[in-house]
Amino acid sequence: MAERRERLISAAYVLYSELGFPDTTIEKLCTVARISNRAFYECFESRDELMLVVYDRCVRETLETVAKAVERAPDTLPDRIEAGISEYIRFITGDRRRARIMYLEVRRADDGFTASRQQTSAAFCQILETSLFELPEKGGVEPRLVVLGLLGVVQELLIEWTLAADPPPVDQLVGTAVHIFRRSLVG
Template identity: 65%
Template sequence: MSSEERLAERRERLIRSAYILYADLGFPDTTIEKLCAAARISNRAFYECFTGRDELMWVVYNRCVRDNLAAVSAAVEQAPNTLLGRIEAGVAAYIEFVTEDPRRARILHLEVRRAGDCLTSSRQEAVAGFTQIIETNLLQVPEETGVDLHLLVLGMIGAIQELLIEWVLAEDPPPVESVVKTAVYIFNRSLAI
């Protein structure tokens, strides 16, 4: 392997290890030493790949968001061409993608907050990406209501985030189907369908 290939392979091992440890131990309790042990690399090699834990968390989080945005976009594009069909497809795709791997749910909805300032702009970009999908494909709110559509979308996204935090933290998590149905109901009622 070339030096670039070795570096890329180490980076990928660190990303996989961080995905597991940030979800299992939590971001605050995952030290660089633990990451290096899990990835089977030296501390020096870590710093050849990343500037610190924050940058590594940024990469893990953004990969999860990118993959989720792609899944939601594809589901909405393939959905029946009705508002309800697009809502059901988009919401189900988001929640099912996130809950398919509980570690992903934990990183996207809990550890992102625990990571603090290092992910504030990434989190805002993620919300903007999902807001764009919703505003482009789902919204049909009568203008006479006086409702700010952007704020409405942010509220609906916040509701889904809280449902998923509950799913992550609950001792006995609600069934995913129940989370999807609840989120779809929230969207439908918010849009007065």
């Protein structure tokens, strides 16, 4: 059963990113995974559950990669910002399928993914708040909300990269995001 489950996860990773979540049927998933429809339901209750597993795996791999990059960076705020943001964007853009799943297809799925997306944002905020810096509250500005807003900037850059017919170079995305973070957090 574990092997069939893994084949379905691999099929979903490809099909959800190529065809899109709405156009990926259970039949298509089963054909690519080389299993029966009945076997699908032995592994997952629905396409939505499978999407959540694929999304969560993408997020977990990204979080692990970013946390390691920040740990290896020199212990200065600008260096940790650059290491974390650079690794995040490079890891996401290293596989267009990952970018599509994390930033487009999960939004096309059931509304039940809202909680998972919020947990993901909270996890990335936690890395930024604990690994990158400790921001004191200044002038009524809540540091966690600043970080959340900055994550929104990165998300929009990645959505643009994913959807654009002629996407901007990854180095430009990294440079732009690092610039915005530094200006917002370092001054």
